[in-house]
Structures are given as C-alpha cells and as structure tokens.
Amino acid sequence: MHRFWHSFTSLGDSGFLLPAALLVGLWLFIHRHTRTAAWQWALMFGACGFVVMVSKIAFMGWGIGSAALNFTGFSGHTALATSVWPVLLWVATSRASRHWRLAAAVLGWCLAVGIGISRLALEAHSVSEVVAGAMLGTLVSAGFLWLQGPTPAPMRGRRWPLAAAVVLMALVSHGRPAPTQDALALIAVKLSGRERPCTRDEMLATSVAWRAKQGPQGLQGSDGVGRPQEAAE
Secondary structure, eight states, X not given: OHHHHHHHHGGGOHHHHHHHHHHHHHHHHTSGGGHHHXXXXXXXXXXXXXHHHHHHXXXXXXXXXXTTTTBSSOXXXXXXXXXXXXXXXXXXXXXXXXXXXXXXXXXXXXXXXXHHHHHHHTTSSOHHHHHHHHHHHHHHHHHHHHXXXXXXXXXXXXXXXXXXXXXXXXXXXXXOOOTHHHHHHHHHHHHHOOSSOOOHHHHHHHHHHHHHHTOHHHHTTGGGGOOOOOOOO
C-alpha cells in the first residue's frame, strides 16, 4: 500500500504539474478568444505558487508556523493538484457539453483530494497543511472556472497534442520528485542567515518544552500537536 501511495502522490509533484500548468496557459493563449483566460490563469496560478513558496520559506527560514496546528506551510502537492487538475481536464474537454466539462473538473478535484490523502498516508504532511493546500488550490481552480462563465466558447484545434504532452510528462516525472523543497530550503537559509532550515521536529519540541515550563496546565492538550515529522513539500 505504501508503494501505491508513493506512485499516486507523484501526480501532484511540481515536476509534473508546473509544466502541465504552463501547457494549460499556452493552450489558452494560442487561441485568440481565450487569451484573456490565459492571463487570468497565469495570474491566479502564479499567486497560488507564490503563497505556497512564501509559507515554506517563512517556516524553514524563520520558524513561522503553528505547533498547535502542526502547520509548517501549505502542502505544495495538494495546492498544485487542486488548482491544476480540474482546469487541465476542463480544457481537455473544451469541445464537450457544459455538463461534461463540469464533470471533468469534478473528476479533477476528486483526483486532487486523493493526492492530498496520499500526503497524509505517507506522513509527509499534517491534516492542517493538506486542508490549507486544498482550500488554496480550490480557490484558484474554482475561481478561474467561474470567471469563464457558464457557457465558455469551445476552443478550436485538436486536443491530442495537449493530452500526449501531459501523458509524456507524467511518464518522465514518475518516481522522480522535483527538488523543489531542497531549493526552497536553500533560499530560506540564504535569506535568514541560518546554518540550516527549521524543521517540524524542532517546532514541536520547542512547543512541548514551553508547555512544560508552564506547569501541569501548560501540558494539557500537548498531545494535540501531532506526530513530529520533517517538513515536506
């Protein structure tokens, strides 16, 4: 089962979904009547990525997080999956009826939820991080689809190049996680001047030590911070 979750979680890896998001933007841009949608997608998805990046750098560089919520930053896999998959499938079914396009988007959200669950199964994230990532990504994808209106015009051209490119990227990136987390850790260390990035273990250990100093009342509920884990994308 552990092997299955590792395989499934790769569908939310940045090495796959960042190029997929770029493909969506390019596909929208090459059609004149959807260029406004392309700019909307670029801005909204870019904002999502920026928020995830800032949350991770803030924690790894300065320890900004919440021990009570076991939160060290938005789950990148979940945020990317909930923002990209619904829109990707919606674009891929642009010639279908409105109901089929909506069904494709819902399928994308279901897939993204599964990816979020895989992050919990692999103990890569806490519940709060996955939920926060899902909310952020859904805000982007749902907001983008809402901006397109109830009856967006179908795009001309064949869908198979987009589908083929996505399948190819999935095969190439499968089992090869992108070094995004390591890159963000390096940036955090450089900006903060620390010798090494902050970790989840340190945050939780510090919280337990602080509660211990407060006496018996301070220790109440200390079990609720969750199982110590290393920060993960």
